[in-house]
Amino acid sequence: MQLSIVVPTFNEAPNVAEFVRRIADAVRGIDAEILFVDDSTDATPDVVREVAATAALPIRLIHRDERTGGLGGAVIEGFAAAAADTCLVIDADLQHPPEKIPELLARFERGDVDVVVASRYAGGGTATGLADRTRVLVSKASTGLTRSMFPIRLRDVSDPMTGFFLVDRRVVDSAALRPRGFKILLEILARRPLRVAEVPFDFAARHSGESKASLRQGIHFVTQLTALRFGKMSLYAVIGALGAVVNVAIVWALTQLGMGYIFAAIIAAETTIVGNFLLQERFVFHDMRDAASGTWVRFAKSFAFNNAEALIRIPIIALMVESWHFSAVVATALTLIVAFVVRFVFHSLVVYAPRKPGARPSRARDFVEELDEQAMSPGEL
Numbered sequence: 567m568q569l570s571i572v573v574p575t576f577n578e579a580p581n582v583a584e585f586v587r588r589i590a591d592a593v594r595g596i597d598a599e600i601l602f603v604d605d606s607t608d609a610t611p612d613v614v615r616e617v618a619a620t621a622a623l624p625i626r627l628i629h630r631d632e633r634t635g636g637l638g639g640a641v642i643e644g645f646a647a648a649a650a651d652t653c654l655v656i657d658a659d660l661q662h663p664p665e666k667i668p669e670l671l672a673r674f675e676r677g678d679v680d681v682v683v684a685s686r687y688a689g690g691g692t693a694t695g696l697a698d699r700t701r702v703l704v705s706k707a708s709t710g711l712t713r714s715m716f717p718i719r720l721r722d723v724s725d726p727m728t729g730f731f732l733v734d735r736r737v738v739d740s741a742a743l744r745p746r747g748f749k750i751l752l753e754i755l756a757r758r759p760l761r762v763a764e765v766p767f768d769f770a771a772r773h774s775g776e777s778k779a780s781l782r783q784g785i786h787f788v789t790q791l792t793a794l795r796f797g798k799m800s801l802y803a804v805i806g807a808l809g810a811v812v813n814v815a816i817v818w819a820l821t822q823l824g825m826g827y828i829f830a831a832i833i834a835a836e837t838t839i840v841g842n843f844l845l846q847e848r849f850v851f852h853d854m855r856d857a858a859s860g861t862w863v864r865f866a867k868s869f870a871f872n873n874a875e876a877l878i879r880i881p882i883i884a885l886m887v888e889s890w891h892f893s894a895v896v897a898t899a900l901t902l903i904v905a906f907v908v909r910f911v912f913h914s915l916v917v918y919a920p921r922k923p924g925a926r927p928s929r930a931r932d933f934v935e936e937l938d939e940q941a942m943s944p945g946e947l
């Protein structure tokens with residue numbers, strides 16, 4: 567098999583027949599298969615089976631009961647199940663013209679690249695099929711933002727957000743990907759340096775049905791981008807910084823209302839400890855929650871640790887200022903930096919530690935390995 571055409575589908579029943587017809591026409595003479603990875607709740611699987619019976623090329627269907635990883639997760643599953651190493655990803659709604667496939671394949675077969683991207687923004691490409699002005703703006707802005715965040719990796723890629731590309735699946739490190747949401751190509755390109763070529767294409771309007779892109783996907787995307795770029799620890803830092811700002815604001819507000827400073831500081835500290843916990847549960851460690859102990863146990867550990875840490879930090883600051891003659895600001899800043907790292911380590915290793923039955927062979931080694939993995943792992947969302 568020369569080419570596997572991987573097609574993620576979510577409720578695309580009215581598009582399937584026309585899609586398959588155009589693919590079959592376009593890839594005549596190429597030894598190709600179509601692999602639908604379907605999460606639909608409509609009749610898409612039935613239509614696929616019906617069309618497959620008479621189609622001019624082999625068609626397979628993977629129907630998933632769980633929408634793990636959404637569109638991106640579906641694509642990765644498609645790579646794993648594909649008959650060929652050369653995998654082409656294309657949407658089922660005909661916004662990506664199947665007639666371009668031979669050109670993408672020919673470019674790939676020159677043998678000097680790992681990925682061929684069909685680009686709306688390369689010379690000759692267009693994005694007129696985007697639903698409205700807002701989508702055009704969002705698409706352009708997010709593409710610009712993404713490229714500026716990965717100036718080296720995406721140097722040769724004008725359209726890292728396209729869902730139309732061809733890749734040699736052997737260069738995709740599926741285990742390292744956190745395929746969630748729409749931007750699977752970005753994940754692939756950002757994780758490791760790959761050789762990329764582009765082929766311009768005209769992004770058409772949807773054949774039928776509605777786009778599944780949404781504001782939620784947009785928010786998802788921004789967080790995914792941050793995580794891809796800066797990792798889990800930085801998300802944790804962002805939340806910590808946010809907490810610090812809120813902390814100061816609460817102290818300010820309460821003292822304005824006439825409350826004593828110490829009391830205000832305690833209320834502010836406890837509020838931000840709880841707030842930070844909720845945010846880190848949702849955004850930083852959400853992928854570790856299921857395997858860890860229950861919510862209230864996690865909360866108790868986190869709450870106790872942060873309180874103990876604050877209690878210990880204050881005498882240390884005093885010691886630094888009184889005995890070692892640090893300025894109060896420097897002492898506070900230094901202890902906060904150390905506290906940040908210690909807190910992150912404690913949370914990833916203790917609060918969100920997986921429940922494992924039985925004793926571990928070498929705790930020290932486990933500790934170091936886990937620490938390394940947590941610090942480096944992408945804080946995907």
Ligand SMILES: Nc1nc2c(ncn2[C@@H]2O[C@H](COP(=O)(O)OP(=O)(O)O)[C@@H](O)[C@H]2O)c(=O)[nH]1
Binds near residue numbers: 661779
């Ligand atoms: N398997 C699967 N496919 C999806 C999912 N969400 C979207 N898709 C498919 O991914 C492709 C692109 O989605 P679409 O809604 O057209 O996004 P847009 O082109 O950015 O507006 C289409 O073929 C969708 O059916 C999902 O959660 N799972």
Ligand SMILES: [Mg+2]
Binds near residue numbers: 657659661772777
């Ligand atoms: Mg589409």
